[in-house]
Amino acid sequence: MMKQRHRRILDRVEEKGKVSINELAQIAGVSGVTIRKDLNVLESLHYLTRAHGYAVSLNDLSERVSSNFSTKEAMAKRALSLLSEGDTLFIEAGSSNAHFAREIGRSGLDVTVVTPCVYVANELKNCYQDVVLIGGVLQKRSECLVGPLTHLCINNINFNKVFIGIDGYSPEQGFTGRDIMRAENIRLAIEKRVQNFVIAESGKFGKLFPYNVAKHSDIGTVITDAGLLLTMEDALQQQGVTVLKV
Structure with missing residues (x-):
């Protein structure tokens, strides 16, 4: 207790x-x-x-965005290299995804960003890209929209690439999170069976959280940093997940 x-x-x-x-x-x-x-x-x-x-x-996103800044920036730039003109992206909440949105804005790349995260949308408010901020109930600390309206929006908007963050990963359980409402957003997005990516720092691998976010078979590529343990990298690759380290 x-x-x-x-x-x-x-x-x-x-x-x-x-x-x-x-x-x-x-x-x-x-x-x-x-x-x-x-x-x-x-x-x-x-x-x-x-x-x-x-x-x-x-849950304080603004504080997390500033931590491990250079690592998150490097991961964001690697994720940017995977985009093509005309993509429609679903970008979930989280500090690494906020950095990713910032890099998209700087690039001038012609893509459309769909997001349930106010922070991500704000990163792009003065940029070239079209932004679709989907509705819902606002979680004030994470700046993420959740709930039935969010689910309705996700189900009725088409996109060809999904970028999510995670709180933990274990070889046995796959990708996990601490927030059940955000986990449901992610599950609905990845169920569309498009190209699904995880952007996450190496320190999150080997940790387990209560809510399942995605199975190995849901994720095509993990973008992380060079600190990823070899055991974690091997577990991902054995399940067919591509690992990109920066």
């Missing part, structure tokens, strides 16, 4: 998105050293992440 102090920490981080260690120490009535130990535990359990003296909600 989670400690009451850990629950108070998580509640505040989810409420504010980003909270300093000093503030958390005051709230919990313990020292900064104790809070750092608590955050190490919570981070290891994938409840939050840490950044420069702060605890950050895993």
Whole structure:
């Protein structure tokens, strides 16, 4: 069972998105050293992440976009190289996909972007490409639209390439996520059986989360960084998934 102090920490981080260690120490009535130990535990359990003296909600997209910036930018550029003029893309929410959208905007490539993510759409608002922002209920931290209206839109819009993010991957379970609503968005998109891509940092491979997002057979290509463990790469390739590392 989670400690009451850990629950108070998580509640505040989810409420504010980003909270300093000093503030958390005051709230919990313990020292900064104790809070750092608590955050190490919570981070290891994938409840939050840490950044420069702060605890950050895993649902705070603006914070995640700025972390591991160069890696995400490199993955985005590799993903861009897989596009062709005239493509219609479904781009799911997530920090790596936000970088991908930014690269698309810079490229001037003639593609159409369909997305349930407000952040992704904003990256392209002053760019050449057409953007279709599909409707739904807004998750404020992730800036993702979810729910029945989102599902209706996905089912009734055609696209030829899908780019998704993940929270975890295991050879046994495939690709997984922490958010059931976003997982449903992804499942509906990949069920169209077009070209499906995953863009994800190597650190996500080997982690398991509650909700199944995609099976090996759903995904054609994974774009990741050079830190991917050989065991994970072998598992993907044995299932017929192409692995592109940057």
